[in-house]
Amino acid sequence: MSNLFLRTLRDDPADAEVPSHKLLVRAGYVRRAAPGVYSWLPLGLRVLKAVERVVRDEMSNIGAQEILLPALLPRDPYEETGRWTEYGDALFRLKDRKGADMLLGPTHEELFAQLVKGEYSSYKDLPVILYQIQTKYRDEERPRAGILRGREFVMKDSYSFDLDDDGLTTSYHAHREAYQKIFARLGVRYVIVAATSGAMGGSASEEFLAESEVGEDTFVRCLESGYAANVEAVITPAAQPIPFDGLPPAKVYRTPDTPTIDTLVAWANATLEGTFTAADTLKNVMVKVRAPGGDWELLGVGVPGDREVDVKRLEASLEPAEVELLTDADFAANPFLTKGYIGPKGLAANGVRFLVDPRIGDGSSWITGADEPNHHVVGLVAGRDFTPDGTVEAAEVRDGDPSPDGKGELVSAKGIEIGHIFQLGRKYTNAFEVDVLGENGKPVRLTMGSYGVGVSRLVAVLAEQWHDDKGLRWPRAVTPFDVHLVIANKDQAAIDGAQALAAELDAAGLEVLLDDRKASPGVKFKDAELLGMPTVVVVGRGYANGVVEVRDRFSGESVEVAVADAADAITATVRG
Amino acid sequence: MSNLFLRTLRDDPADAEVPSHKLLVRAGYVRRAAPGVYSWLPLGLRVLKAVERVVRDEMSNIGAQEILLPALLPRDPYEETGRWTEYGDALFRLKDRKGADMLLGPTHEELFAQLVKGEYSSYKDLPVILYQIQTKYRDEERPRAGILRGREFVMKDSYSFDLDDDGLTTSYHAHREAYQKIFARLGVRYVIVAATSGAMGGSASEEFLAESEVGEDTFVRCLESGYAANVEAVITPAAQPIPFDGLPPAKVYRTPDTPTIDTLVAWANATLEGTFTAADTLKNVMVKVRAPGGDWELLGVGVPGDREVDVKRLEASLEPAEVELLTDADFAANPFLTKGYIGPKGLAANGVRFLVDPRIGDGSSWITGADEPNHHVVGLVAGRDFTPDGTVEAAEVRDGDPSPDGKGELVSAKGIEIGHIFQLGRKYTNAFEVDVLGENGKPVRLTMGSYGVGVSRLVAVLAEQWHDDKGLRWPRAVTPFDVHLVIANKDQAAIDGAQALAAELDAAGLEVLLDDRKASPGVKFKDAELLGMPTVVVVGRGYANGVVEVRDRFSGESVEVAVADAADAITATVRG
Known part of the structure; x- marks a missing residue:
């Protein structure tokens, strides 16, 4: 230590909020070079390399082959898949001396798809899993928490190429198991949660979340069954149909001064017989959506009045369509939309698509807007008085909601994403026409998976999960010194x-x-x-x-x- | 091999000119992703990692400590040292989402100087050598030869910090020996050549050049003595003074139609008695120079008429001043400059600084311009008829020139730069005021060295030096498989x-x-x-x-x- 390039600090750095950030800086493991950009000092680099070794080892165990692609990439392949623009401000873009557009790679699906297309031409070459441990770049809006969410970071990203869906499933599960081994060896406490695919495209996807109070990802789980999912991926159990028989007919009331759910419930309890709650009202939220290459269209979203619409869940449900809230101009252009009093009937009469929360099952009866100012309708029965165009996962998820597996209640927790596995399918192989000659002599379009581990982030996660009030504590697999x-x-x-x-x-x-x-x-x-x-x-x-x-x-x-x-x-x- | 991600090619890639490029692509070691940007496939990555291991090992043996700095860097430190602009188009610059200027690091002197300033405060902490093996970026004008000169490449760069010049010398020699061991272990044939410091600043500097026909660096060496130097660093032996006694006085002649050295020599041989060659004429080339922060000033450069001025040598001699050739406007603004007939006397009379090649010693007699159109002066004797303001290394170096050590003749050869060691001195520690408290309680400004090895380039160099007409041949230390x-x-x-x-x-x-x-x-x-x-x-x-x-x-x-x-x-x- 008399020679080690190390200086420990007595005080927490001014910009640090979370324990791992404070301790990694105080203990001289990392130093900030720019917002979200860090230098690894000798002790920190040793931990980083130890994490890399474990990751490399388990990737090798599933037959994955290590390669290394550049971080500085040409625009064309990302233009081809639309991600040059889709990534928005999160992409570092630059021009070279000749004015050519380039980018700093945030993830490499495009390049791997092109690479496999270039090298392989026969079904005999497949399947193949390729990976790299490489520096990635994302221009985060709020880089935070030191190396927990940096703008330059080290990732292990791998890509599987298979001839068919069964092969993809096999590659996916090989990764799933490899990740479980990696995180177990490293000593990370984590959960695997069902996830949505987001901008990555594709079908099945799961996230590995390290449990942490300082995590930015909220997930829910059922402690009884072990079910866990990203909030965006929670599936609401569909309501059982209820018989209509004996339900009174719907009736429109004048309901002055009831612009909010609360005032509406107060009106109902004062005027009607019965004890109503917000859960008895149907809230109809208007948005506009645009499918890729399509035009903006109105969409009504109906949720029980005791729940807010969770825009991230709504967006994930409607992926790949874009979603926006209506502007005043939109309301002006559609005068049948009576703000505060929108009802299913008015939407249907005007040909507006109307999707509802799965809790709004046939036979359920609602107090909702009557499509004219200061009027609501009571006893409007789904399946009898209105027929939604389908269901949508738009309502917020709350602690105590039933677990989708029916085995208990959901509770929410915070996590840090440390791994993500995607069954991409053919989004990227279609973009680049990645075909090989099949056994029958006909071309086969490959199907692809993409799998990431946040290598540098894991250093912070381990610091976060294992530290105590005196300092860091490293699991043996990653300790800088024994x-x-x-x-x-x-x-x-x-x-x-x-x-x-x-x-x-x-x-x-x-x-x-x-x-x-x-x-x-x-x-x-x-x-x-x-x-x-x-x-x-x-x-x-x-x-x-x-x-x-x-x-x-x-x-x-x-x-x-x-x-x-x-x-x-x-x-x-x-x-x- | 039935599973290896490898496809060998029968034909040379269309864009490849040099053997290493052709073979590394044909053998499936690397693939081009963009101009000057390459992907490392499994076999290539194994060689790259093997080179890294040898470099790491020898750096560790001299007590150097490994750290890892980011590649994405803020502008400020480079602005501080002037390199933000000095690097010109070779620097990849970009803006982040907030509009902040950033760059992709071409080399990290600034960041290491700042880092040591931040961590160390006492003479007891010194000396220290820090290094990294890291991806670097330079936007080369003509990226060529595959990974031999890429725009994204892997370098080992290290930086020494010492209290005094003796310490710097020790750190410098430790690196020099470590590099010799590295290149010997890798099996590279190389020479160490004296070099100039260029934009890096500082005093002593040597380059390690791999011998290669396809190299872009020309160096000269003396086979008898082992002396070797970059052309820019060759020192011309100063001419011994010759007694003036008995030399005829200078005489001006009308010399119509002698705008060139050749025509002048022809005139002299036709008109005067004797056998003259171009080496008997004195060619005075006009340039303008500007010291950092200064104004442009005229400079006359006198070289024997049989030699061209080598602008790179002239620039290296005048470093850090900038050098430009005169424009027509410059000549128009200085009417005493009689194009084609400029002589030392006219320059002296008009207060223009005049530097000469060291061969132009006192007592040497010259045919040169007489400062009026169609007139030359014959027998103009240095030290008698004109007195230069000093000497300058501006004349081209030629095969057969005497070695500066006086032990033989110089011959030129081509090489590829694989290592460069610099005694930087205090250029960077001055810029960032990197001081520690000395033993006597007073601040000591640290002195710095900077040392680089082209790690990814070495893969190409080894391919270049060891291949035969059938393919690659890897020395044991770096072979992908035994x-x-x-x-x-x-x-x-x-x-x-x-x-x-x-x-x-x-x-x-x-x-x-x-x-x-x-x-x-x-x-x-x-x-x-x-x-x-x-x-x-x-x-x-x-x-x-x-x-x-x-x-x-x-x-x-x-x-x-x-x-x-x-x-x-x-x-x-x-x-x-």
Whole structure:
């Protein structure tokens, strides 16, 4: 440590909000070079490389082959798939000296599809899984939390190419299992959640979320069944149809001063017999949607009045169409839309598509807008008085909602995305016409999967999940050094003994960080806690009595070991 | 090989001119993604990683510590040192979503200087050597020769920080020796040449050039003494003064129709007694120079008439001043400059600085311009009739010129820059005020060195230096696989035997590329030659007689080895 390029800091950096960011900076693992752009100092780089090794190992175990594509990419392939524009401001774009448009790769589906097209021409070559561990770039709007969400970061991205859907499923599950092994080896606590595919395209997709209070991704899970999903991917159980028989006919009421659900419920309870809640009202939210290459069209979205529309869920449901809220101009152009009093009947009469939450089943009865100012209709029955054009996942998901698997209730939690696996299908192979000659002599369009692990982000995730109030604590698989050996005794014999012990451990194949600085034991102990090696060995006052102290950074427990046995005992501890 | 992501090509790629480019593409090591931007396929990546390992190992041996800085960098530090503009079009510049100027790092002096300033504050922390192996970006005007000169490439760059000049010298020599070890281990044929510092700034600098016909760098060397230098760094021995006594006085002649050196020499031989050559004339070339922050000033450069002015040498001599040739407007603004007839006297009379080639020593006598149209002066003696303001290295260097060490003649050769070491001094530490508290309690400005190895370029250099007409040939230190094992026998016993041999070699720690494809022996042998593993083992017809063939890809020789001894014999061959 007297030579190590390291300076620990007493104070948290001013721009740090989350524990991993504070600690990785204070412990000298990383330094900020620009917003969302970090330098890896010696200890940080060691953790990063350790994560890479585990990822590489498990990718190799499923037969994936490592290659390395450039980060500086031409525009054309991304233009071809539409992502040059779809990525919006998140894409770093630049021009070269000749004025050619280039970009810094955020992910490489296009390039891998082109590469496989160029190299392979026969079904005999398939399947193939290719991967890279590479620096990626995304111009995040709010880069935050240090390396947890950076603008330059290291990712493992892999791509599978198969002849058919079964092959894709096999490649997908191979990745799923490899990821489970990777995260288990690294010591990450995580959940796998059903996810939507988003701009990536494709069908099935799951996210690996590290459990963390500081996560930006909200997911829900059922503790009873283990079900977990991204909020966007939660499927609401469809309501069972209820018989109409005996339901009173719908009736329109004048309902002055009821522009909100709350005022409407208050009116209902005051005027009608019964105890109504917001869940008895039907809220009809207007948006406009545009399918790729199509025109903007009106869409009515009906949800129970006790729930807000979650725009991200709505967007995910309607993917790949775009969704926007209506402007005043839109309302002006469609005068039949009576703001605050929109009802299913008016939409149907004007040919507007109307999708409802799955809770709005046949036979359910609602208080809703009557399509004229200050009027609502009561007892409007789905399937009898109106027929929606289908269902849509648009209503917010709440703690206590039933789990889609019917086995309990959902609770929400925060997570950090550390992996994502996609069954892309043929979106990219269609774009580049990636065909091979099939066994029957006819061309076969390949089907593709895409799989990512946030390698640099995992360093922050591990710091986040394992730290305590004294500092970092590294799982053995990623610790920068196996042993932190502190010389806390000024006697030359003790110093020599510590050096000899370090040499013995080194000879046994352990990586030892020797604190040989001229500093007080107190300073050294504090730094050892901050830096977070799992095993701390102290050559201190006990050395005169022939013992050294071996501390476990996780449990906080320490044992005294005879100097003569120390190397063996420590090696055994490290090897577990 | 039946699973390897590899396709070998029969034909050279259309855009390839040099052998390494052709072969690395044909053998499926790399693929072009954009001009000067390449993807590394499995075999290529293995060579790249092998080069990295050797570099890392030797850097570690001199106590250098590995870190990793970002490639995406903020403008400010480069603005501070002037390199934001100095780099010109070679710098990839971009803006982020907030409009902030950023760049893709071509080299990281600024960032390392800032980093050390931020971390270190005491003389006790010094010296320190930091390095990274990282992707760099330069927007080359003519990216060429595949990965030999790419726009995205991998470099090892290191930076030393020392308290004083002696420390810098020590760090510099540590790097020099580490580089010698690296290139020796890799098997590169190279020379170390004296170099100029160029835009990097600083004093001493040497280049490591791989000898190669396809190199873009011309250097000269003295085969007798081993002296070698970049053309820009060649020092011309100063001429010994000659006594003036007995030299006739200078005399002006009317010399119509002598605008060129050739016509002037013809006139002299026709009109005067004696046999004159171009070397007897003094050619005065006008340029303008501008020191940093200064104004443009005229400069006369005198060279013997038989030599051209080498603008790159002149620029290197006058560094950091800029140099430009005169325009017609410049001549018009300085009417005393009589184009074609400029002489030292006119320059002196008009206060124009005049620098001469070191060959123009006191007492040497010249035919040169007389500062009026159609007139030259003969017998103008340096030190008697004119006194230059100094000497300058501006004349071209030619084969046969005397070596600066006086031990022979210079011959020129081509090379590829694979390493460059600089004693930067305090250019960057001054820019960022990188001080530490010295032993005496006063601040000490650190002195800095910068050292680069072209890691990805070395892959091409090794291909360039070692290939033959059949394909690549990899030195053991970098070969993608130790052994290429070809199954050239369809009998199941032979196939099983080959698999068993591969497993034995694998167990012995060797990396084996097994050609288990359904292809003819001829195709397999051709691919083995193209791919270039140093040892090729053939399980062929001899297998029935209990032998396999072991071929040396370099010598072309092959021996038969008994199957029972094969694993041991091959392992011994590989281990050398």
